[in-house]
Amino acid sequence: MPIDMSDKTILKIEDLHLNFPIYQGAVHAINGVSLYVDEGEIVGIVGESGSAKSVTAMAALRLLPKGSFRLTNGNITMLGHDILKISEAEMNSLRGNQVAMIFQEPQTALNPTKTIGKQMFKVIQLHTGKKRKEARNLALCLLQDMRINDAEEILQRYPFELSGGMRQRILIGLAFACSPRLLVADEPTTALDVTVQRQVLQLMRAKARKTSTAILFISHDLALVSQFCDRIYVMYAGSIVEEGPTKLVLSAPAHPYTQALVRALPESSTKGQRLESIPGTVPKLTIKQEACSFRERCDHAHDLCVKIPSLVMSGVKTQKAACWLLEKVR
Numbered sequence: 104m105p106i107d108m109s110d111k112t113i114l115k116i117e118d119l120h121l122n123f124p125i126y127q128g129a130v131h132a133i134n135g136v137s138l139y140v141d142e143g144e145i146v147g148i149v150g151e152s153g154s155a156k157s158v159t160a161m162a163a164l165r166l167l168p169k170g171s172f173r174l175t176n177g178n179i180t181m182l183g184h185d186i187l188k189i190s191e192a193e194m195n196s197l198r199g200n201q202v203a204m205i206f207q208e209p210q211t212a213l214n215p216t217k218t219i220g221k222q223m224f225k226v227i228q229l230h231t232g233k234k235r236k237e238a239r240n241l242a243l244c245l246l247q248d249m250r251i252n253d254a255e256e257i258l259q260r261y262p263f264e265l266s267g268g269m270r271q272r273i274l275i276g277l278a279f280a281c282s283p284r285l286l287v288a289d290e291p292t293t294a295l296d297v298t299v300q301r302q303v304l305q306l307m308r309a310k311a312r313k314t315s316t317a318i319l320f321i322s323h324d325l326a327l328v329s330q331f332c333d334r335i336y337v338m339y340a341g342s343i344v345e346e347g348p349t350k351l352v353l354s355a356p357a358h359p360y361t362q363a364l365v366r367a368l369p370e371s372s373t374k375g376q377r378l379e380s381i382p383g384t385v386p387k388l389t390i391k392q393e394a395c396s397f398r399e400r401c402d403h404a405h406d407l408c409v410k411i412p413s414l415v416m417s418g419v420k421t422q423k424a425a426c427w428l429l430e431k432v433r
């Protein structure tokens with residue numbers, strides 16, 4: 104399905120279908136995902152574990168191991184490049200110079216045997232071509248933007264001498280070294296405690312706003328995504344089930360899955376009441392979905408739900424959901 108596109112679009116994924124061949128069959132991980140990220144926007148992908156948030160990001164960055172997957176349909180465009188066609192050298196140059204990434208397990212991203220300074224200078228010199236002194240100055244600026252006051256001293260330290268929050272702030276700072284147009288952050292703060300998570304994300308957002316960097320922020324935590332993103336995509340079993348501006352989606356979720364996620368937010372429960380959870384589990388991805396993948400867990404499921412619903416407007420132009428309930432009221 105074609106998606107809205109403006110000149111400012113940095114990343115555009117159109118109707119992507121991707122599976123992983125396994126012994127006797129395949130894992131149908133991505134089933135018709137379309138999304139876009141515009142310049143300077145902070146866009147969230149939220150969904151339960153296994154909904155294909157990471158696989159979508161990895162596919163967009165062409166980081167899935169060759170031969171491990173089959174891409175059966177779709178297009179991916181990033182900064183005007185056809186990601187499915189460009190050479191490895193072009194892809195490397197895009198990833199190094201215009202697109203930065205922070206992944207789910209950041210604690211392993213720093214080399215334990217080298218000081219923070221050595222590692223930062225090397226990355227900065229590699230990506231920007233700066234001389235060592237300039238690289239050092241940039242490293243200090245990046246650390247200061249991440250509110251690391253004793254930056255000079257931190258450069259002398261080894262990763263194990265620092266807290267997880269501090270290491271993550273360093274990595275986020277470093278991700279901005281090449282002034283990327285897009286930062287893909289996959290659960291960048293999951294390993295940190297809640298208060299540190301919010302501090303780190305606020306710093307990341309402030310830096311992105313300052314440099315007009317777009318962020319694709321991936322998380323299973325709707326509360327976190329809602330505080331941080333301009334727009335969100337809600338994923339379920341490899342498909343987008345709802346999309347729209349964060350405030351709209353949160354205040355008036357249109358898809359029963361999003362409604363259940365919103366009800367499960369701590370803020371939405373009254374004191375003394377039990378928090379809601381969503382009964383049931385995500386469908387097996389080894390079976391190709393021919394029906395709405397949420398219907399087994401949905402209180403509103405009816406006859407039409409044996410077919411896959413498409414994303415339609417939920418009444419407000421910018422908000423869409425894939426649910427037959429919306430088709431019925433149109």
Ligand SMILES: Nc1ncnc2c1ncn2[C@@H]1O[C@H](COP(=O)(O)OP(=O)(O)OP(=O)(O)O)[C@@H](O)[C@H]1O
Pocket residue numbers: 123125130132150151152153154155156157158159171323388
């Ligand atoms: N190499 C692979 N081979 C087979 N299946 C895979 C492979 N990589 C991912 N998958 C499957 O694809 C689906 C989506 O995985 P993905 O890691 O994208 O989920 P996620 O939404 O990022 O979950 P989480 O919140 O746990 O990070 C899962 O069912 C996963 O098991």
Ligand SMILES: [Mg+2]
Pocket residue numbers: 156157158207289
């Ligand atoms: Mg993931």
